[in-house]
Amino acid sequence: AQSVTQLGSHVSVSEGALVLLRCNYSSSVPPYLFWYVQYPNQGLQLLLKYTSAATLVKGINGFEAEFKKSETSFHLTKPSAHMSDAAEYFCAVSDPGNQFYFGTGTSLTVIP
Amino acid sequence: EPEVTQTPSHQVTQMGQEVILRCVPISNHLYFYWYRQILGQKVEFLVSFYNNEISEKSEIFDDQFSVERPDGSNFTLKIRSTKLEDSAMYFCASSAGQAGQPQHFGDGTRLSIL
Numbered sequence: 001a002q003s004v005t006q007l008g009s010h011v012s013v014s015e016g017a018l019v020l021l022r023c024n025y026s027s028s029v030p031p032y033l034f035w036y037v038q039y040p041n042q043g044l045q046l047l048l049k050y051t052s053a054a055t056l057v058k059g060i061n062g063f064e065a066e067f068k069k070s071e072t073s074f075h076l077t078k079p080s081a082h083m084s085d086a087a088e089y090f091c092a093v094s095d096p097g098n099q100f101y102f103g104t105g106t107s108l109t110v111i112p
Numbered sequence: 113e114p115e116v117t118q119t120p121s122h123q124v125t126q127m128g129q130e131v132i133l134r135c136v137p138i139s140n141h142l143y144f145y146w147y148r149q150i151l152g153q154k155v156e157f158l159v160s161f162y163n164n165e166i167s168e169k170s171e172i173f174d175d176q177f178s179v180e181r182p183d184g185s186n187f188t189l190k191i192r193s194t195k196l197e198d199s200a201m202y203f204c205a206s207s208a209g210q211a212g213q214p215q216h217f218g219d220g221t222r223l224s225i226l
Binding site: 032034036041042043044045046049051052090094096097098099100101102103104105 | 116118143145154155157160167168203205207209210211212213214215216217218219220
């Protein structure tokens with residue numbers, strides 16, 4: 001069975017600081033992993049995806065994530081936070097049948 | 113870029129009434145999904161739909177819920193007799209379906225049950 005765990009329901013960073021949002025997965029098969037962002041009153045927007053190609057995946061808005069099989073992790077990072085990055089971030093894993101399993105989300109606050 | 117569109121953006125309904133939430137998935141996608149997000153909580157899977165039938169459903173998706181693809185473009189979620197606890201954001205998503213393909217989400221319908 002597939003699942004994801006997001007450590008830290010709330011993360012606060014200063015503007016310009018490193019953003020690190022954690023995601024660990026559990027999967028009985030090679031996983032497909034995704035990060036989505038949700039701005040207030042909007043749907044989920046795909047940030048990036050890992051589908052067994054390069055382990056370092058670059059996404060939109062300067063975000064990237066690294067797949068580490070040995071740690072079963074897929075943490076999301078951005079070198080320098082911007083005020084517009086404040087949002088809810090969801091990690092997800094999908095199974096071969098394309099069933100998605102979402103984490104509980106991490107709310108990112110950016111402090112000016 | 114193609115989008116998933118949902119209507120209405122906000123639906124207010126009296127408890128016990130039927131409600132239909134509408135979605136237009138991306139046109140060449142084959143898999144369709146409904147999710148629910150209660151205020152301040154995580155996104156919860158309700159149902160997936162492929163080839164004109166339900167392929168998976170969660171415990172939340174009980175007999176009060178149904179889905180339909182009445183024509184070639186719309187995908188609807190019906191709640192037969194709404195309860196207060198049905199108040200939530202409902203998101204529709206679609207995907208091309210192959211393993212590893214992302215799901216594309218609409219902006220959601222906010223359902224408020226009075």
